[in-house]
Amino acid sequence: MELSTEQIDDILVIALKAEILDASNSKKFRAQMTSLLEESQKVVFDMNQIKFIDSSGCGTLLSCLRQLNGNGGDLKLSGVQKPVRTLFELVRMHRIIEIYDQKDDAVCSFQ
């Protein structure tokens, strides 16, 4: 998946440049993340472009969260679209990962 990263102080903002995060691309995405997340503790995924996510996508996000938690870090999400949010609510993801409408809000929450 194409990604763009932005470092704001000690916070790493990763924008997901794809429309879907499902079984077809979540494994690759997870592999891309492993090294990126090793260096950081405070990470924001900007999900603005993601229109669809499935259980594999959710699992991948949880896996990323677990990796960061393991290093004493945290993962926050921003720009979550409506259909994605609907699924998050169904599986209660929104209670485990903090979700913000705007990227800046997510960044601020770390500061």
Added chain:
Amino acid sequence: MSALQDTGTNKPANILVVDDDLIIRSLLKRVLSKAGFNVFLAENGKVAIDEHLSEEIGAVLLDLQMPVMGGMECLRYINKHYPDLAPIMLTANEEVTNAVEAMKYGAFDYVIKPFKSKQLVALAQRAFQTYTQTKRLRKVEAELIDARENEIFIASKIQRSLLLGRPPEDIKGLKINALTIPSQKVDGDFIDFFKLDDHTVDVVVADVMGKGLLSAFFGAAMKSHFLRALHELTIDAVECGMIDDQCMLQEDSFHLPQPQDIITRVQARMIRNLEELESFVTLCYARFDMVQQTICFVDCGHVRTIHYKAASGEVDLLQGINMPLGFPEIDPFIQFSVPFKEGDLFFFYSDGLTENRNPANEMYDEDRLVNFIKLHGYLEPEIIIESAYAEMVAFADSKTFDDDFTCVAVKIDQKQAYTQLNAQAILEIKSDLKELARVRFFIRKFCENVPDSLLEPKRIDMLEVAVTEVATNIIRHAYAGRTDEVIQIKAQMAEDKIILLFYDWGPQGFDPQSVPPLQNISKMAIKDLPEGGMGCYIIAQSVDEVEYSRNQKGKNCTSLKIILAPETND
């Protein structure tokens, strides 16, 4: 001598003698009675007419010169009122010219006084025989006409009740009305309707060249050819395995025989008969598919069907490129498909309408009909048909037409359009995760048929997730990640539900029991959070019913059912 009789009716031979001379009357009474006649006497024409003339009189002897009413005047009366009765004129020598004149007015012959009794009796007998034979001939003629009328009446009755189809009333979202009036008692136009399933109906409007019995029987032959073609093509499809007997739904419109194939078969069957009888048939065969919301038609040289579009109020003419049936056609029959919308109307007709002529011998023509439909297309079908008939009567200034008159109006009903939820679609994909996007696109497209009131956008979003999960489970578990296997997805929509069937042929199928049931993850410690296993939970939460099954042939089926919420504000 025995009494003379009418050999046809066995009635006595009545003869009327009209003469002012008492002696002649007495003489004639005697000789004629002796010859077997039943004799009536009158002293002049007036008495004869007033007192004696009736259907019972078989011969008349009529004197030319009489007071009150003479022979010529009486002859004219007889000729007018009893045309089969031919009097023998009695005449004096000096009146021969008049007697010859009398022959022109229908006299049988004339006899000059004084006459020989034998000669007169012989003449009277001949006149009586001629009368009875003429009468018998007339009777036979009348019986023949009756018999023929009766046969045509029966043919017309058979045609009306058995051959001319009645429009189906139970196709949801469609209103159909038809009218056909034969120019003779039997119709050369042919209409029929074939209801193929709950949402598909075929309409045939045909015009057999010629009128009357021959074309009516042609209609009969055509009907049976159409039915046979439909039947045989359906059987062919089943035998070719195009229709899966295990999961065939009644709503399956995919494998119905196509109009162009039906016409091709009918033409092949009828071409020789048509050539032998030197006849041909123009027709329009149109299929209304309420799921696809399209009309698919084959036009064979028929007058152009008028499509009224409710949204714009404009009309289109549906025209094909095929020759009439019976022409030595080499090119294949081609069908065309045109979408329709709520409120649209299709007007089929025969050239009896466009070629209807007014007293000034002008044709009604297509332009007038198109304008008429443009103005009246918004009306209900039965009213349009009634108005079209009234329009034609007014134009022709006559209630009878020179040609058979047929029209069929098919309206896409606005009120019922929202319940047209019978659909089926099939998608086949490779067992590759790259195909997931196609599965979602397929489902989203399929759900476009359902109004938001029955299926909220949010539920469609969830359904997309559910089908992704099902397909992923099949690829990962049933096919163990092999990417060259096949998954077949059937989406079916009935009145109140959507059923999605996922078929795979994996050796084990996907066993939902193999996945541990998902608990409420928000209460779990983050380290325990599962990365998989959420799929089954999502599926169960997104649809109303999930079922997994496997048949004896090793075909696995995952079935999802989505109940459509009933419309609350009808």
